[in-house]
Amino acid sequence: MRRLPPLSAVRVFEAAARHQNFTAAAAELGMTQAAVSYQIKLLEERLGAALFRREKKRVVLTEAGSRAAPALTRAFDSIDATFAAVRAEDEGLLTVSTSNTFANTWLAWRLGSFQMAHPEMAVRLHTSDAMVDFAADEVDVAVRAGLGPWPDVAQDLLMRIDFTPMCSPSFLAAQGGSLTPADLPRMLLISPQDPWWLWWLQEAGVEVPGGVLRPGVRLDSQAHEGNAAIAGQGMAILTPFFWRNDLAEGRLVRPFAQVSTRDYGYWLVYPEHRRRVPKIARFREWLLAEIAKDRALLA
Structure with a gap:
């Protein structure tokens, strides 16, 4: 069983560590600087260790923060790449479901023109008179x-x-x-x-x-x-x-x-x-x- 801290706070820490600046992290994440500070404080309390030192008008990573930040950045880069691949795969295939009548008398005769206009996309035609369930069917x-x-x-x-x-x-x-x-x-x-x-x-x-x-x-x-x-x-x-x-x-x-x-x-x-x-x-x-x-x- 994983004992992960709140992922929203981890995401805030990764951005703040990468920028070495709470204001820049807040701008990237669409948050306020106060919200960034609050999330970092929650994470530090959860871990029982300080991640940043506050020095005058700037923040500096502690030793614990410096150890954690590179690994988290690699992890978020991996997550981003994984979902980018999923998005690319999803965008590369369009699955259309329709009744036998609509497919055989009209759509199948014209679908090729859509394919020609979008050669980067594969099109799959699924014919069924049953009502599609978007939550369960890959349509x-x-x-x-x-x-x-x-x-x-x-x-x-x-x-x-x-x-x-x-x-x-x-x-x-x-x-x-x-x-x-x-x-x-x-x-x-x-x-x-x-x-x-x-x-x-x-x-x-x-x-x-x-x-x-x-x-x-x-x-x-x-x-x-x-x-x-x-x-x-x-x-x-x-x-x-x-x-x-x-x-x-x-x-x-x-x-x-x-x-x-x-x-x-x-x-x-x-x-x-x-x-x-x-x-x-x-x-x-x-x-x-x-x-x-x-x-x-x-x-």
């Missing part, structure tokens, strides 16, 4: 879906989540080329258990008896549902923002103008106390700019 920032806000994290709203039915042109042609919302309950729907379907149909004025749609293929993320729709496997309910390129290039079509929302959104979240960490600030600035650019193209 710097996360993109979280939900209503927000959440306690104990800083957060930026990236976009609201909206949704509308989409399918491939060939699937629509097989249904006669045009549809009304009332046609949907009898059709082959992708992930019909998704509550988005009932919400969209209700807003379209379509009642679903018992609130249960006919069975269909059930997939675990919008990324998979959209790709299944592109392959002609049925009608999927998707967020237009994520599939705008497929819509523009004709791989998907939107049979209906109606777009619904439940006020959910995608948010960038990160620990409040790490708001000013350079790599987090750089990623936040890049992400908000990329989202704004893509939303402008969709408008």
